[in-house]
Amino acid sequence: MPPKKKKEIVPTKEVVQELERTEPEPEIVETAEPEPLKQVSLLTGEPYGPRIRLVSEKAEEESSDDEPESENEEEARYQEDHPEVPSEFWHIQKLIKYMKAGNQTATMVSLCLLKDYDLTDKIIQKAIQEMGGLEVLVNLLETNDIKCQNGSLSVLLQIATSTEMKRYLIDLDIATPLIQMLKHPARDIQILAAETMAIIARVRKARKQIRIRGGIPLILDVMDVPDEVLRRSYDELSEASKELVAVAIGCAKVLDSLGSSPKVKEELRKHGVVRLMSRFLKSKHTQLIVPTMGVVQQCADLNVFREAFERVGIINDLVRHLKNDNVKLKENSALAIFKCASNRETRMMVRRAGGLDPLCKLVQSEEVHANKRLLAAVTGGVWKCAISPENIMRFNQNGLVASLVPLLEENEDERVLANVVGALAECCKDPTNRDVLKINEGLPKLPSICTFLLSLSLSLFLLLLLLSLDQTLLILLQGPLQIRLLSATYEPLLENDDENLRANLTLAIAYCCDWDRNSYEFGKLNAVAPLVNYMTSKNKNVLKGVCIAVYHLSKEPLNCVTMHTCGVIKYVLRLVGSDDPEVQIAAASTIRHIRKLALTAEKFHFKEM
Incomplete structure (x- = not known):
């Protein structure tokens, strides 16, 4: 028989009420055990373990970028090498582990051993980065131990030469401790901090951080050394004074790296950097003058600095240092x-200081020709100085035009070519220099570089204009050479919006069209219609040039048809009422040519011819 089921006991209502009246069990309160005291490092004065740094970038986000990122910085992000791992990789990792231990002696020994390696090697840098060594090195900058600070800076100074490492260190906010270390009482710490800052300041983000965090006034204050130290040669200085000069050199390098930022230039101007640079340029320490001159040439982009340089006499220092043996x-x-020298006063000061002769000697030097950066700078100075007619007279005495002609080569540096053509354009305002250009066979070289230079400078068109006004020289450009020049002018005719370029270009076309079949060639190049569009300009020089050009082009019947189709009549009718007699004659003659062609076509249509 199956077992009987037990009856389920259902609690009655009275039993439930009795249970509800019973007191609940007391809650067990867990007492929190006191946390063990954290051990504090004797080296840093802080608890062991990773340090957490809160980096506020609010000020950086609020400040707009003032300069584009350079191509080198952009390309470096994607350049990765994967070489074989050498044995030094594992040695470096062990040293970083010892540094992380927090023991002062172990840290110092590790830093000393690290300096024995080639820290510019990418493999070693990668090993330090992967083990968290960069974080440790940056943290060591904030310790109170001068030996650890010195050792860390010595290592970072070599590591920071890599673009990738620079970016990583900037993200770790290395700029803040470096700025603070400029206040350090030890000169060697100040020197190392400045040298490291000069390297990382080549990156745009670091320049922004240094500017926003008040680094610029501090740098200017630290580098302000007494005049008596600047006037004495390095060998005559005491050890303390030599350290002052070294600090000033490091800070000048920082300013040279920062100088590419427009906002930094404005900060420098506000804090009176011009007087400081003027003092440094008169010193006897070449290593200090070189980076200072770098700051000067970068600040010279702004007219407010150029005028200040004239007031304090820096122009005389520029001329004097042209004769220095230091290439940089x-x-x-x-x-x-x-x-x-874009300012008239500066050009006059350069001439009075005797700066034209050194510029000519540098242009004629074969050593300078081998250094394209130096050659571009020298030819640029010659070009701007040649704007003043008084300077051209001195240049002629030095045979400048004959020295510039050999530089008109297709394989020459673009900057050099632009500056050389600009200088020739200014010098050829003197008719005697046109003959010199012809004698030295400079004319045949112009067509070969014409297309190469159009996007860089309007100087070539000014030079062509001056040459076209001299009939004897223009004859030398007949045939294929002149056609190449005309072909080269077609692209900028369509694309360039510069008013000065258009004025010079249209006049050059006008006078060139007076020869042979050049008017016909322009029609073949489809350059007549874009030229008519220039008549919408409000610039009087452009209107004059295009009106004269249209007049010469209208001598070719096919060009008259193109002009009439483009609606040139309404523009030239307006120019007939110009105040300039030359423009009036050109406009009226253009209407005459078009009307004459129309009458001829009408007679032919009605068979009256």
Whole structure:
């Protein structure tokens, strides 16, 4: 028989009420055990373990970027090498582990051993980065131990030469401790901090951080050394004074790296950097003058600095340093003259200081020809100085035009070509220099570089205009050479919006069209219609040039048809009422040519011819 089922006992209502009245069980309160005391490092004065740094980038986000990122910085992000791992890789990892241990002696020994390696090697840099060594090195900058600070800076100074490492260190906010270390009482720490800052400041983000975090006024304050130290030669200085000069050199390098930023230039101007640069340029320490001159030539982009340089007498220093044996100093001096000589007063000061002769000697030097950066700077200075007719007289005495002609080569540097053509355009305002250009066979070289230079400078068109006004020289450009020049002018005719370029270009076309079949060639190049569009300009020089050009082009019947189709009549009718007699005659003659062609076509249509 199956077992009987037990009856389920259902609690009655009275039993439930009795259970509800019973007191609940007391809650067990867990008492929190006190946390063990954290051990504090004797080296850093902080608890062991990873340090958490909160980096506020609010100020950086609020400040707009003032300069584009350079191509080198952009390309470096994607350049990765995967070489074989050498044995030094594992040794480096062990040293980083010892540094992380927090023991002062182990840290110092590790830093000393690290300096024995080639820290510019990418494999070693990668090993340090992967083990978290860069974080440790940056943290060591904020310790109170001067030996650890010195060792860390010595290592970082070599590691920071890599673009990838620079970016990583900037993300770790290395700029902040470096700025603070400029206040350090030890000169060797200040020197290392400045040298490291000069390297990382080549990156745009670092320049922005240094500017926003108040680094510029501090740099200017630290590098302000007494005049008596600047006037004495390095060998005559005491050890303390030599350290002052070394600090000033490091800070000048920082400013040279920062100088590419427009906002940094404005900060420098506000804090009176011009007077400081003027003092440094008169010192006897070439290593200090070189980066200072770099700052000068970068600041010379702004007219407010150029005028200030004239007031404090820096132009005389630029001329004096052109004769220095240091190549970089000569390059920066020539670049500064190139930028400052756009002002008439500066060109006069360069001539009075005797700066034209050194520029000519540098142009004629074979050593300078081998250094394209220096050659571009020197030819640029010559070009701007040649704008003044008084300077051309001195250039002629030095045979400048004959020295520039050999530089008109297709394989020459673009900047050099642009500057050489600009200088020739200014010098050829003197008719005697046109003959010199012809004698030295400079004319046949112009067509070969014409297309190469159009996008760089309007100087070539000014030169062509001056040559076209001299009939004897223009005859030398007949045939294929002149056609190549005409072909080269077609592209900028369509694309370039520069008013000065258009004015010079249209006049050059006008006078060139007076020879042989050049008017017909322009029609074949389809350059007549774009030329008519220039008549919408409000610039009087452009209107004059295009009106004269249209007149000469209208001598070719096919060009008259193109002009009439483009609606040239309404423009030239308006120009008939110009105040310039030459424009009036050109406009009226153009209407005459078009009307004459129309009458001829009408007679032919009605068989009256």
